[in-house]
Amino acid sequence: MTVQPRIDVAAMRRALSTAEAVMALNPPESPMIDGYRLFRVSGGDVAWLDMPANAGAYAVFGSHPRCDVKFASGDDVCVRHLVATCCNLPDGAFGLRLMDLQTSIPFFVDDDVPRRSIVVSGPLLVRIGKHVVGGLPVGPRASSRVLQVSSCGMSEPPRGIESIAEKPADSAAPPAPTEGITTSHRFARGEISHITSVRPVSHIEEMVAPRAKTGYVRLTLQSSERSAAVELPEQALDDGVLLGRADNCLDRGLRAVLSTHISRTHLLLLRDGTEVMALDLCSTNGTRYAGQKVRRVMIPTEGLALTLGPELTLIWHPQT
Numbered sequence: 001m002t003v004q005p006r007i008d009v010a011a012m013r014r015a016l017s018t019a020e021a022v023m024a025l026n027p028p029e030s031p032m033i034d035g036y037r038l039f040r041v042s043g044g045d046v047a048w049l050d051m052p053a054n055a056g057a058y059a060v061f062g063s064h065p066r067c068d069v070k071f072a073s074g075d076d077v078c079v080r081h082l083v084a085t086c087c088n089l090p091d092g093a094f095g096l097r098l099m100d101l102q103t104s105i106p107f108f109v110d111d112d113v114p115r116r117s118i119v120v121s122g123p124l125l126v127r128i129g130k131h132v133v134g135g136l137p138v139g140p141r142a143s144s145r146v147l148q149v150s151s152c153g154m155s156e157p158p159r160g161i162e163s164i165a166e167k168p169a170d171s172a173a174p175p176a177p178t179e180g181i182t183t184s185h186r187f188a189r190g191e192i193s194h195i196t197s198v199r200p201v202s203h204i205e206e207m208v209a210p211r212a213k214t215g216y217v218r219l220t221l222q223s224s225e226r227s228a229a230v231e232l233p234e235q236a237l238d239d240g241v242l243l244g245r246a247d248n249c250l251d252r253g254l255r256a257v258l259s260t261h262i263s264r265t266h267l268l269l270l271r272d273g274t275e276v277m278a279l280d281l282c283s284t285n286g287t288r289y290a291g292q293k294v295r296r297v298m299i300p301t302e303g304l305a306l307t308l309g310p311e312l313t314l315i316w317h318p319q320t
Helices: 009-024 140-150
Strands: 035-042 045-052 058-062 082-088 094-100 117-121 124-128 131-138 182-186 192-197 216-222 227-233 241-243 267-272 275-280 287-289 292-294 296-299 304-308 312-316
Touching: 009 035, 009 045, 009 124, 009 131, 035 058, 035 082, 045 058, 045 082, 082 267, 094 124, 094 131, 131 140, 296 304
Parallel strands: none
Antiparallel strands: 035 045, 035 131, 058 082, 082 094, 094 117, 117 192, 124 131, 182 192, 216 227, 216 312, 241 267, 267 275, 275 296, 287 292, 287 304, 304 312
């Protein structure tokens, strides 16, 4: 069994300090726009991206040259490894959602609990193999939140991350993440982040219904010679549904319709509130709507048709 490289909390703190020092020399171009400054640290190398907090904003992490936040090729991460999206939180603030794209390498916070999908209020720092990935809130609402937390009797803001949740008892194997349970962490600049594990991104084989019924949506994939259709539970869209050539993306006859022009993880279908989005995962041959290349499309209740790669059509049937 291959042992994955491990980064301890002290190394994660050093990586955060490195990232903050580099990014301080490159402030956000639009400091009055709320959002997250996403980054990854590999050794002394830092890459970052500013993502606005508006609905539908997202970024893809991976080693593919089209990814928004890139790792070096063959750098023990997948071609398309993670998706980060901004999301609205129940208290009216904005947060960050981090989703693993059904890879073989989970991410970790400051413990040995593997994570696949989390929602974060405040800053975030995680490790993937020998790399550190994170997100820092930026903008007026983020600055206001720091002042509010700092004024609550915290005389000296701690640096780095430190779990303040109850630690599980020692055991031979790390505990599995519990959906819906929130862990709190003290972070840099006096902030406290809250991290909630949620259900991971699903793939179609786990979700296909035997026949269409209430609470399901119908999809058809159609090429010049073949077509195949499935029904998916609407609830699964809250977790995310992957489409692509990877073994864990498609089944039930859909694979026979695909061609090598479709990326292994090509498209993510995701519901945010009442809106369903189709997110192109920085695919090699792109996604088109009405003849125009797009990154993100909001799917209306009356349905639509998308073109994946040069010729595959994805039909989202109207909901009745």
